[in-house]
Amino acid sequence: MPIQLLTGDTIGKIAAGEVVERPASAAKELLENALDAGARRIAVSVASGGTELIEVSDDGDGMDAAGLALAIQRHATSKLRRFEDLDTLTTLGFRGEALPSIAAVSVLAVRTRRAQDATGAAIAVRFGEAEQPRAVAAPPGTTVSVRDLFANVPARRKFLRQTGTEAAYIGRSVAAYAAANPGVAFTFEQDGRRAFGTDGGGDQIATAAGVFGADVGAAALPLAPLDESAAVPGVTVEGWVGTPSLIRSHRQGLVFFVNGRWIQNRALAFALEEAYHSLLMVGRHPVGVVSIRLDPAAVDVNVHPTKAEVKFLDERAVCRAVQRAAHAALAGVPRAVLPELRWEPLPGPEQQTLAIPDQRSPDRRELVIPPERSGTALAAHPQASGVPIMRVLGQVAGTFIIAEGPNGMYLIDQHAAHERVMYEKFLGQIASRSADRQPLLDPLIVDLAPEELAAWERSTAELVQLGFEIEAFGGGAVAVRAVPALMRGVDVAERLRLILRELAEGGAGESWLDAVAISAACHASIRAGQSLSLAEMRELVADLERTDHPRACGHGRPTMLHMTQGELERQFGRR
Amino acid sequence: MKVSCLQDGLQRALAQASRAVATKTALPVLSNVLLATDEGRLRIAATNLEVGITTWIGASIEEEGRITVDARLLSEFVNTLPNAPVQLAVESARSSLTVQSGRDKAGINGIDADDFPVIPSLEAGGEAFTADVDPQVLREMIAQVEFAAATDESRPVLAGVLMRFEEQRLTLAAADGFRLAVREGELGQAVGERLDIIVPARALRELARIIGDQTAPVRLAITPNRSQLLVRVGETEFLSRLIDGTFPDFKQIVPREFGTTLEMGRDAFLNAVRRASYFARDNNDVIRLTVHPGEEAFMPGSVEVSATAAERGNSQSFVDASVDGSETQIAFNARYLADVLGILKHGQVMIGMNGGNQAGVVRAANGDDYTHVIMPMVIGAQ
Ligand SMILES: Nc1ncnc2c1ncn2[C@@H]1O[C@H](COP(=O)(O)OP(=O)(O)O)[C@@H](O)[C@H]1O
Ligand SMILES: [Mg+2]
Numbered sequence: 001m002p003i004q005l006l007t008g009d010t011i012g013k014i015a016a017g018e019v020v021e022r023p024a025s026a027a028k029e030l031l032e033n034a035l036d037a038g039a040r041r042i043a044v045s046v047a048s049g050g051t052e053l054i055e056v057s058d059d060g061d062g063m064d065a066a067g068l069a070l071a072i073q074r075h076a077t078s079k080l081r082r083f084e085d086l087d088t089l090t091t092l093g094f095r096g097e098a099l100p101s102i103a104a105v106s107v108l109a110v111r112t113r114r115a116q117d118a119t120g121a122a123i124a125v126r127f128g129e130a131e132q133p134r135a136v137a138a139p140p141g142t143t144v145s146v147r148d149l150f151a152n153v154p155a156r157r158k159f160l161r162q163t164g165t166e167a168a169y170i171g172r173s174v175a176a177y178a179a180a181n182p183g184v185a186f187t188f189e190q191d192g193r194r195a196f197g198t199d200g201g202g203d204q205i206a207t208a209a210g211v212f213g214a215d216v217g218a219a220a221l222p223l224a225p226l227d228e229s230a231a232v233p234g235v236t237v238e239g240w241v242g243t244p245s246l247i248r249s250h251r252q253g254l255v256f257f258v259n260g261r262w263i264q265n266r267a268l269a270f271a272l273e274e275a276y277h278s279l280l281m282v283g284r285h286p287v288g289v290v291s292i293r294l295d296p297a298a299v300d301v302n303v304h305p306t307k308a309e310v311k312f313l314d315e316r317a318v319c320r321a322v323q324r325a326a327h328a329a330l331a332g333v334p335r336a337v338l339p340e341l342r343w344e345p346l347p348g349p350e351q352q353t354l355a356i357p358d359q360r361s362p363d364r365r366e367l368v369i370p371p372e373r374s375g376t377a378l379a380a381h382p383q384a385s386g387v388p389i390m391r392v393l394g395q396v397a398g399t400f401i402i403a404e405g406p407n408g409m410y411l412i413d414q415h416a417a418h419e420r421v422m423y424e425k426f427l428g429q430i431a432s433r434s435a436d437r438q439p440l441l442d443p444l445i446v447d448l449a450p451e452e453l454a455a456w457e458r459s460t461a462e463l464v465q466l467g468f469e470i471e472a473f474g475g476g477a478v479a480v481r482a483v484p485a486l487m488r489g490v491d492v493a494e495r496l497r498l499i500l501r502e503l504a505e506g507g508a509g510e511s512w513l514d515a516v517a518i519s520a521a522c523h524a525s526i527r528a529g530q531s532l533s534l535a536e537m538r539e540l541v542a543d544l545e546r547t548d549h550p551r552a553c554g555h556g557r558p559t560m561l562h563m564t565q566g567e568l569e570r571q572f573g574r575r
Numbered sequence: 576m577k578v579s580c581l582q583d584g585l586q587r588a589l590a591q592a593s594r595a596v597a598t599k600t601a602l603p604v605l606s607n608v609l610l611a612t613d614e615g616r617l618r619i620a621a622t623n624l625e626v627g628i629t630t631w632i633g634a635s636i637e638e639e640g641r642i643t644v645d646a647r648l649l650s651e652f653v654n655t656l657p658n659a660p661v662q663l664a665v666e667s668a669r670s671s672l673t674v675q676s677g678r679d680k681a682g683i684n685g686i687d688a689d690d691f692p693v694i695p696s697l698e699a700g701g702e703a704f705t706a707d708v709d710p711q712v713l714r715e716m717i718a719q720v721e722f723a724a725a726t727d728e729s730r731p732v733l734a735g736v737l738m739r740f741e742e743q744r745l746t747l748a749a750a751d752g753f754r755l756a757v758r759e760g761e762l763g764q765a766v767g768e769r770l771d772i773i774v775p776a777r778a779l780r781e782l783a784r785i786i787g788d789q790t791a792p793v794r795l796a797i798t799p800n801r802s803q804l805l806v807r808v809g810e811t812e813f814l815s816r817l818i819d820g821t822f823p824d825f826k827q828i829v830p831r832e833f834g835t836t837l838e839m840g841r842d843a844f845l846n847a848v849r850r851a852s853y854f855a856r857d858n859n860d861v862i863r864l865t866v867h868p869g870e871e872a873f874m875p876g877s878v879e880v881s882a883t884a885a886e887r888g889n890s891q892s893f894v895d896a897s898v899d900g901s902e903t904q905i906a907f908n909a910r911y912l913a914d915v916l917g918i919l920k921h922g923q924v925m926i927g928m929n930g931g932n933q934a935g936v937v938r939a940a941n942g943d944d945y946t947h948v949i950m951p952m953v954i955g956a957q
Contacts, residue, residue: 428885434955436859438908440752441828441934441950467955485859485952488753488908491729 003067003078020101022160023050023149024169025306028262029098030144031177034058035184035260036079036091037142040200044174045189049163050149054170057143062114065121065133072108072125074100087297092261092307099144104128105156106149112142127152171195172252173262175211179289180239180257182207204240208289216287219246221329223290230328232321234294241272241288241326243333244279253287256322258299260291263310268292270506271319275326279333280556290322323510387550387560392537399528401537408565414540415528416553421543423521423554425486426466430517435467436485443471443479446493450476452500459503462516468496487524495523508555518554576610576640576665580617582658582676584632588619589650591630591811594781596646597623604643604690610663610672611641611688617663620694621646626778627694627814628785640665644672644685652681694814695798697807702796704770706740707763710789710808716747716758717783719918719945723756724749724776732820735773738795738804740766748825749776754911755825755948763792772797773822774804778815782806785813829948830934833927835866835900837878838940841924844878845916847892851882852909858884861952862909866928868898882909905931906952912937915947 020026027050034042037060047053063071070076077096080086086094102108103125113120120138124131150156160166167190178186178198185200198210209217220240225231242253256268268290276286300311312318390403390410401412429435448456453476456463463470467484483492499519507515526532532540544550544559551559589608597605600623609620617634620627642665649672653661656676664673665685674681717736725733730752739746743765748757785808786793794807798814806813851862865879876898883889905928915937916924923940928951937947 429955436861436955437953438753439932439950439953441750441755441948442752442823444752482953485861485908489727491727492752493729 003070003076020105022169023054023166024173026102026146026149027054027170028173030056032092034060035181036093037061039184041185043187046167046170047191049166050170053145053147055143055145057141059141062112062140062142064114064117068110068112068121068123069133072099072103072123072130086302089296102146105153107147109145110142111136111138113138113140115140176255176262179208179211180291208240216246219243223325223329226324226328230324232317234298235318235321236293237290237321237325239288239290241329242286244276246287247280247284248287249284251285254285255289257291258310259293259296261301261307264308266506267315267319268322270508271323272326274508274510275323275330276556292318387545390541392534392541395532395537398531401541403541408568409563411561412541413559414526414532416557416559417540417544418525419522419553420547420550420559422486422524423518424547426517426521430465434465437467437469437482438485438488439482440480443481444492445473445477445479446496447477448497448500451504452497455500455504459516462513465513466517466520490524498523521554576612576642577638578612578617578634578636579660579662580632580634582653582656582661585661586653588630588632589653592619592621592628593646593650595621595623595626595628604686606645607643607686608646608649609641609643609688609691612636612639622692622694625816626781628811629694629696630811641688642670642672642685643688643691644683648683695803695805696812697794697796697805701799702805703799703801704797706766706795707792708745708795710786710793712760713793714783714786716760717779719758720747720749720756721776721779722914723751723754725751731818732773732822735775735818736779737822738772738774740770750825753950755828757825757946759944771822772804773818773820774815775818782813785811829946830929830936834929835903836925836927837866837896837898838923838925839878839894839896841916841919841921843894844924847880847894848909848912848916850892851880851890852913854882854884854887854890855909857887860909861906861954863904863906866898866903868902903928903930905935906954907949908952911949
C-alpha cells in the first residue's frame with residue numbers, strides 16, 4: 001500500500017504510548033521496520049550503548065521521497081488502514097509511531113532508495129525539527145541512523161543504565177531477532193567491533209550457533225513440526241530449545257516470537273518449562289528461541305505500546321502447542337539423570353595423617369553395621385522403578401535422609417521425595433474420579449489476599465477434584481468445608497494459601513489440574529527442617545521407591561543425590 | 576545448705592521433676608533442677624516454662640539453702656547410690672553441690688538458685704480459683720479426650736483441651752477439626768463461678784502421668800494472675816501455662832438425634848476396625864461400615880467393616896450388632912475409630928449416625944458422660 005495518514009478514528013483506537021523507553025527499544029523498532037521492508041540483509045551498529053549511535057541498514061523495499069517525508073510524521077504507516085486490518089496484519093509495525101517518536105528525541109537520519117527508482121532520498125530530523133528531503137545516491141534499501149538519543153531529554157538520559165548494560169539490552173534484541181529470522185543475514189557491530197553475525201542461509205541451528213556461540217548451537221534441539229495427532233490446529237511452532245545441560249538461572253535465555261514479533265509471556269515460558277518436567281531444577285531455566293505462527297486474528301497485538309505483550313484468543317491452545325513441540329524435541333533426552341554427588345576432601349594437613357583403622361581389622365568390624373543386603377546381589381537386579389532399594393541410616397539438618405544403597409550412599413531430600421509421593425497419590429486418586437475428602441466438623445474460615453482469591457476462583461473445579469470443598473464466605477474470605485484426605489494433619493489454612501499463592505504466580509503443570517495437583521502435593525508434604533523418626537523415614541523411602549518417577553518432585557527438583565562407593569573410597573584415599 | 580535425705584525418695588523426686596526439665600534450651604538454668612530447703616522438707620523443682628513440676632520430700636535440715644544443678648547428672652549419680660541416707664551440701668557463697676553417700680561423693684557445679692524462674696505454689700495461697708476432683712476420674716477424663724486435640728499449632732486453641740468448671744461439673748473437650756471428644760465428670764464440691772480454661776494437651780498428658788495411681792483428691796487451681804493452671808497431687812505440684820482464646824462452641828456440633836443407632840461389643844468392633852485398617856493404610860485410612868439391620872424386628876443385625884487398597888487387597892469383617900434404624904453406609908478414618916474405641920472400656924459401644932455425610936457419634940452404651948463425634952470421609956465420586 002502507498003503511505004498515507006491514518007484517519008483520526010483509527011488513531012484513537014490505537015492507544016498512544018511511550019514507544020522509546022531506552023536505546024534498545026529504538027533499535028527494536030528499527031529492526032522491525034527493516035524486517036517489515038522484506039530485508040534479506042540487516043546490519044546493526046551501535047556506539048556507546050546506543051546513546052551515541054544506533055544504525056540499522058537493510059536491503060529491503062526502501063521508500064520514495066514522498067513516502068519518506070510521511071514516514072517521519074506521527075501515525076503515518078504503510079501497514080494499516082483501518083483498525084480491522086489488525087486482524088490480518090502480517091507486519092511487525094502498524095502504529096506509525098516509531099520513527100517520529102525516535103526523531104523527537106534524537107538526531108535521526110534516513111537514507112533510502114527503492115530498487116525501481118533511479119535516485120534515493122534522504123532526510124534528517126533534529127529533535128523533532130525535520131529538514132526537507134533531498135535527492136541522494138543510495139544503494140537499494142534503507143539506512144536509519146539515530147544519534148544523540150535523549151540528548152534533549154536529560155531526565156531520560158539519567159534514567160538509563162551504564163552504557164555496557166544498555167549495549168547488552170540492544171545486543172539481546174538483535175540476537176533475538178537474528179535467531180528468529182534464520183533467512184535474514186544479520187551482522188551486529190558494537191563500538192566498531194563485530195559482535196556476531198548470521199549467514200541468512202535459513203538453518204535454525206546454524207543461526208543459533210552464529211548468534212549465541214558454538215556451544216549453544218551444539219545443545220540446540222530443533223522444534224520439528226508435530227505429526228497430525230499431536231499438532232494443535234492453527235498453531236505452528238518453530239525454532240529450537242536447549243538440552244537440559246544448557247540452563248540459565250534466569251528466564252532471559254528463552255525468547256518467544258509470535259508471528260515474527262518478539263513478545264513476553266509468562267504462561268508460554270511456564271508451559272515450555274513444563275516440558276522439562278523433572279529435567280530441570282527449581283530456579284533453573286531453559287534456553288531457546290521459539291517462533292509461533294498463528295492466524296493474526298487469533299492474537300491481539302495491540303495491548304502494549306511497545307508491542308511486547310500480546311493477548312491470545314486461546315492462550316491454553318498456544319501453550320499446549322509450545323509444550324508439545326518442546327516435549328517432542330526433548331523426547332530423546334534421557335530423563336531423571338541421577339546427579340552424582342562428589343565431596344570435596346576437607347582442607348588441612350590433618351587429613352593425610354589421620355589414621356583410620358582398616359575396615360578389615362576385627363575391632364573395627366564391631367562398629368560397622370552390616371548392610372542388610374549385599375551390594376552385588378542388588379546390582380544384578382536393578383529396581384524397575386529407577387531407584388535402588390535403600391536402607392535408611394539417619395537424617396541431616398532435619399531435611400535430608402541418608403541412606404545406603406547397593407552402590408554407595410544416597411542423600412534424599414525429604415520434602416522433594418514426599419512431594420513426589422503425594423503428587424502421584426493425588427494423580428492416582430483423580431485418575432478416574434475425584435479424590436477422597438475429609439469434611440471438617442466446623443467450616444474453617446480462611447482470609448485470602450485478592451490474588452489468592454482470584455487463584456481460587458480460577459481453580460475451583462480443580463480444587464474440588466482434588467478433594468477440597470471451599471465456599472465463598474464474603475469479605476475476601478472462604479469457608480473450607482472439607483480437605484483432601486491426603487492432606488489431613490497439616491495446617492489447612494496456611495497450606496491452602498500457599499497453594500493459591502503458587503497458582504497465582506502461574507503454577508506449573510501440563511494442565512491446570514496438574515498445576516493444582518503439583519502445588520497441593522507440594523504443600524501437603526513434609527517440610528524441610530522437620531525431624532523424622534527412623535520409621536517415618538523408612539516409610540517415606542519405601543513410598544518413594546513405589547512411585548513411577550522417583551527421582552524428581554512434581555516441580556522437577558531432584559529427590560536424591562548419590563555418592564558412589566568408589567567415590568567414597570577415593571575421597572578417603574583407599575583407592 | 577546442708578541436708579540429709581533418703582536415696583530412694585530423692586531418686587523418685589528427681590525422676591518426677593526431671594519430666595519438666597527443658598531439653599533444648601538457650602537458658603542453661605532450665606536444664607537444671609532446683610533443690611531448696613522448705614519448712615523442714617527438701618523442695619525439688621524443674622520447669623521448661625511450658626510446664627513446671629515441684630515435689631517435696633522429707634529431709635533433715637542442718638542448714639537452709641538452695642541451688643540448681645544439672646538435672647540429668649544429679650539423677651544419674653543419685654540413681655547409682657545405695658538406698659541409704661544421702662547428704663547434700665552447698666558451701667555458702669559457692670554454687671557447687673556436694674552429694675555424698677558413705678564413701679561415694681560428687682561435686683556438681685551448679686547455677687545460683689536466684690537465676691531459676693519462680694514457680695508458683697498452692698502453698699503460697701491466694702489462687703484465683705480452686706476445685707477438687709477425684710484423681711482417677713480426672714486421669715480417665717484426660718485419657719478420653721486429649722488424643723482428639725490437634726497436633727499442629729495452626730489453631731492454638733485446638734492444640735489444647737477445654738476444661739469447663741460449672742457448678743459441680745467438670746467438662747473436658749478437645750477437637751482437631753475432624754473429631755471432637757467430650758467427657759463430663761463430678762467435682763468434689765460446686766464451684767462458685769463458671770470457668771473455662773484451655774490447657775495444652777501435652778501438659779494434661781503429663782498431669783495424667785503424675786497422677787498415676789494416686790487416690791487422694793487432686794486440687795486444681797488458677798494462679799493469682801490467672802495465666803496458669805496449678806494442680807496439687809499428693810506431695811507434687813504441677814504447673815502449666817494456659818492457652819489464650821475461646822474454645823469453639825462444641826455443644827452445637829454434637830448431633831442429638833440419629834437415623835440409625837447400633838450397639839455392639841467394643842472388643843469385637845475394635846478388632847474388626849484394626850483388621851481393616853491394615854488394608855486401609857494405603858488408601859487414606861478409609862474404612863467403610865455397612866450397617867445391616869436384622870431381617871426382622873427381633874433379629875440382631877450386623878455391621879460389615881471393610882477396606883480396600885488398590886495394590887494390596889481387601890478385607891471384610893462382620894460384627895454382630897443390634898441395629899435400630901435403616902440400612903446405612905458410612906466411611907471413617909480407621910485411626911479415628913481405633914483411637915476412640917481404644918479408650919472406651921470393654922463392654923458395649925453405641926454408634927449413632929445420620930447417613931454417610933453427617934457426623935457420627937461414638938459412646939459407651941451404658942453411660943452418657945462421654946461423647947465422641949467423628950466426621951465421616953467422603954469417597955471421591957466416579
Ligand atoms: N527500513 C524501512 N524500509 C522501508 N520502509 C520503512 C522503513 N522504516 C520505516 N518505513 C516506513 O515508514 C513507516 C513508518 O514507520 P514506523 O514509524 O516505524 O511505523 P510503522 O512501522 O508502525 O508503520 C512505515 O509504515 C514504512 O512505510
Ligand atoms: Mg515500525
